Amino acid sequence: MERDQEAGDLHNPWPRFSWWFIVAVVVVSAVLGFVVLGRYQQNAPDLDLWASICRAVGIPSESRAAGAPQPPLRTPTRIAWTASTLEQIASGNAKKGAVVALNCVACHGEREGTSPLFPTLAGMDANVVYKQLDDFRSGKRQSGVMSAIATTLSPQDSADVAAYLAGRGDGLPSIAGEPFPAAGRSLRQTDPAIRLVFAGDPGRGIPPCGACHGPGGHKLGAPTLNGQHAAYLESQLTAFAQGSRQNDINEQMRVIAEQLTADEVHAIALFYSGRSASRPVQTSDSATTQAHRPAGS
């Protein structure tokens, strides 16, 4: 025992045994993991020793099909939510935007869209307006009229008009102070609109609409839908489903809309269009009515 008073001395039994044990364990596991496993368990019997080690380390070797033709890259939008984009939008000048917005009122109205097919923009989140204008400008979203107007606008004009529209307090209700409905927020709801808006449909991989578009949640770039025209919402869901609109960054709206039935699309559109207290939806369904009751009642 006396001679074992130096833990760094490899002549002593404890350090010597420990180091040998560790080295043996590492070497055996490494041979198994990097050579045997890489060579024989990767469904690639033609790999040589070096290639199998590279593969086990995680470096893709020449087994990759380098010369294979790649499908053309198609990006759904030019906008990415980087700090510089957000700064550009935040720099928008609402006063200058008011002048630009004179182009908009003919269709989108002062307070709300002049036709059920033209979306209400007053009160719309600035990031949303900016992104859609850029998509129209770059052809990522198709519309004869909007593309023509958007190409005449500079990015700064877009930011200005976005700031002006976002500042209009008399249009769409603000997302921040949006009250929660008193009831009806789970999968047990029978009303399809309430079910899809608050709980989604996990069986079909559909997240709740409300998680991004409100009420209850808001994601960057997702428009608030509360108070939007039903016919417009229905037309856009249909466009996503049919692939004629493709500017959703992660293809999420195309995936979701594709799976909705026509009745569900209709119900969701009605739900959102009628949510604000000034335009209640006329329906006998008690669950829907309950959800429309202002919070705290």
Added chain:
Amino acid sequence: MQNSKRLALFHYWVAFATFLLGIVLGAWQMLMRSPLPAPLDDSAAYYGSVTLHGTAMAYVVTTFFIMGFGYAVQATSLNRPLRGVGAAWVGFAICLAGTVMAVVAIVSGRASVLYTFYPPLLASAWYYGGAFLLIAGSMIWVALMIMNMTQWKRDNPGRPVPLATFAIAATAILWAWAASGVLIELAGILLPRAFGWSDLIDAALGRTLFSVTLHAIVYFWLMPAYIAFYTLVPQVAGGRLYSDTMGRLTFIMFLVFSLPVGMHHLLADPEHGSGFKFLQSALTFLVALPTLLTVFSICASLEVAGRVRGGRGLLGWIGALPWKEPMMLAVGLSLVMLGLGGFGGLINMSFAMNSMIHNTSWVTAHFHLIFGGAVVIMYFAIAYEMWPRITGKPLRSKPLARSQLWLWFWGMLITTVPWHVAGLMGQPRRVATFDYSDPLIAPMAPLVIVSVVGGLMLLASAILLIVVLFRSHFGERAAQEPMQYALAVNPPARVPASLNGFGLWNAIVLVLMVVAYGYPIGQFFFLKQHSVPAVEVTTQTSLEGRP
């Protein structure tokens, strides 16, 4: 332990108060994800609650409990006042401030990231700042544990460090190594992005760094239970520890083998080659060694005690053990849960079998059984053992404490066994609502309902725990026998330097970490393009702001 009593007591109370809060949330979450109606039926609240429950239970309760335990153990096992009490209080204050920051961020709905620190999910800087303070503050405790041991060694040259001191120092060193991963991730990746200094976030590097912490932290939580197994249980049973050397070896092996193994939490991760996953899985299997060694030594120690107490025959010693002592009862129940949970763990860490249960309820059930069950029940027993020594007031009462332990045991089994089965049926974890009318999901409904019943039993048990501790705290003062640690059958007069300090073992850990993590972490700096935009959950609707 005069100067450390208040210190330990404050740490324990923070831990158990947080524990009660966490249990209430846990029980509600069980209800929420079941087919039964739950109050506040809302998915956003569920994810916020999961974050709070996980953060509270995994970081706050454990860190505070173990720090308090460490101070108490060092003062009593070295039998001299703790050095550095002032610094210890500073550490306590930093950890508490961090906890408050993190909790406020979660409750205000700005941090529903499910407590994992996995980017690209990104919480508010307050959450990460709070977590950083909590973990960094505990490094003061680490330093004090090491300092007290080395100073004692200097004052007592040639004498073996008491096993309890040695073990708590091993715990502290293990925690320092383990925490390095998450601290680097917080300081280098999450906080800079949360402050808005960059657009992208290095998700893959973040996950890899967190895996350094992810498995070793479990052993950090486990260590107090093992320290109780070796140093308190044989004493309570009225016997002696079978072997002091085995105890030292166990804690050394936990230190060495719990660290270079975290990548078995990344078996499904595309960023890493299969070779490193296999290497770390193989090393993981070696963690079974100290556990098996412990089961053997504890059974041997208990047999010594049982026979001293008059037990005869092959198994007669079992009945002769003092099962009316909470500590004794807790060990029995803990070993049962450790056995069941351990077999589940072997499946999780197996390269191929893991893919069957990856990201299912099986995983949640597993760590609730092994941590919430086997480990936390020992926390209760430790509290019951130490409370009279710290407060100077007797435990009120042992029968109540025993029923609390039984309730916890059955509650945990009833919760986790059906939960495992639901996981095998494919139920994903971290999901707020299930459509139980779906024919694929419908068979899980009865299992989930049984789990809810277990969850409510756990809630009742936690309330009972607080009642017992509270009643004892405000009881009448009475003379208490001092804290005693078990002597070994052959108490060591001298031990080899390798078993009396950590120099050799830290060197081995360093080499293993470089082998196991050097390339997997290093590759991100020269090989792969891996930064992605963050998914911010910092602007979601607040939990409080509900009508």
